Amino acid sequence: MVFSNKLAQFILVAVIASIPYFGFANPEAVNVSAANEVVAENSTAATQETEEFSATKLINSHIGDSHEFHIADWNGHPITFYLPVILWTNNGLEIFSSEKFHHDNKAEHFVDQNGQKLVRYNEIIFYADKFETLTQDQKDNGAFEFGARPLNFSITKNVFSMFMSAIVMFLIFLVVARSYKKNQLAPKGIAGFLEPLVTFVRDDIARPNIGEKKYAQYMPYLLTIFFFIWINNLIGLIPFFPFSSNLTGNIYFTFVLAFITFIVTSFSGNKQYWGHILTPPVPKALYPIMIPVEIIGMLTKPFALMIRLFANITAGHIIILSLISLIFIFETLAVSPISGAFVLFMLVLEMLVAALQAYIFTLLSALFIGQAVAEHDHH
Structure with missing residues (x-):
């Protein structure tokens, strides 16, 4: 019964966490990778010339989302x-493979779906006729x-990764x-491997911050976000x-993970x-003066959770990709041993950061919940 309760709460968190991707399939409008930019359906001999290496394009293509995996x-x-x-779309639901865009990400190739022409620009899908009217x-x-694009519920790289990590977690804890x-x-x-981690979350995060009386009811949530964040951090390093x-x-x-913590904290708050x-x-x-200050203080807590995880993980990826880019920028293999050594060091460091950020997010979530449920004696 306890396992079923934990499983239900885990599934709820995973589903809620998928909301931004169903509504905004890659809303960050990142640049497509250099490899996808070179290959186009109507390429000619002139376009087959080697493009000048751009570290910005390389980094943006790896830290952003995409409708396909470039292997x-x-x-x-x-x-x-x-x-x-x-x-x-305006004509209803449309489902097709991203292969129809032929790696085009500059709105040069049209996809005709039931009389509607669609284009893809920086991983955002638009109606072709409305795209031309945009600045x-x-x-x-x-x-x-939103007026120039259909609602996008696509399974992008990030959505695929989220589902994969959820399935991995489900199978692991089922075993x-x-x-x-x-x-x-x-x-x-x-x-035997997971028991010390579960015990650590219980004894070093939940109990000290939430209290002996109420920590148990929040353990499913804390365990879910700890392992969910940790696994996805590691997936990003492979x-x-x-x-x-x-x-x-x-x-x-x-943002959605932080918002879930905010909702749990708010509904758990006592008088x-x-x-x-x-x-x-x-x-x-x-x-x-003080009531607005208190409300702002309440809202800054999930904001800090959101920014801390996003900034630390993104910064790590940018540093690693920047070190790799040095080889292509200097156009010499003499740099590769130095660059490779630094990349290896950063990868090891990022493995530590992956666990550390999962721990910090879980710890702060427990701390905020603990503040909401704490009972104070007034004499």
Whole structure:
């Protein structure tokens, strides 16, 4: 029964966390990778010339989202794993493979779906006729040009990664639950590896910050976000398919996780918590000042959670890709040993950061919940 309750709460968190991607399939409007820019359907001999290397394009293509996985190049042709494009258009639901865009990300290739022409620009899908009416600034920041684009429910790289990590977590904890059911002695295998981590979250995060009486009811949520963030952080460090996504480096994703913590904290708040915010312990003449300050303080907590995770994960990816770019910028292999050594060092450091950021997010979430449920004695 306890496992079923935890599983239900985990599924709820995973589904809620997917909301920004169903509404804004890659809303960041990042640049497409250099490899996808070179290959186009109507390429000619002139366009086959080697483009000048751009570190910015390389970095943007890896830290941003995409409708496909670029796996490798073979004899000048990209090997790609295409993801489904799911759109709600003026003519209803449209589902097709991203292969139809032929790697075009500059709105040069049209996709005709039931009489509607669609184009893709910086990973944002637009109606072709309305796209032409936009200014360049609107095109570059087209994520919120809702009148010029269909609703995008596509399975992008980040959505694919999120589902994959959710499935991995489900399978892992299903195996662990069965292991404990069969074996009443010391845990073995995966259960033996995870038990110290679960105990750590319980004894070093939940109990000290939430309290002995109420920590147990928040353990499913804390365990879910700890392992969910950690696994996705590690997935982002693996540079090949089906990994390599930057889910936790997407500010919309971190916003939803922080918003869930805010909702849990707000609904868990007792009378003393809300009383301190709405009727702060100051003279009533100061209420017009102190109440807004208290409300702003309440809102800055999830904002700090959102920015901290997003900034740390994204910064790590940018540093690693910048070090790799040095080889192409200097156009000499003499730099590669130095660059490779620094990349290896940063990868090891990022593995530590991956666990550390999961710990910090979980710790702060427990701290905020603990402040909301704490009971104070007034004498």
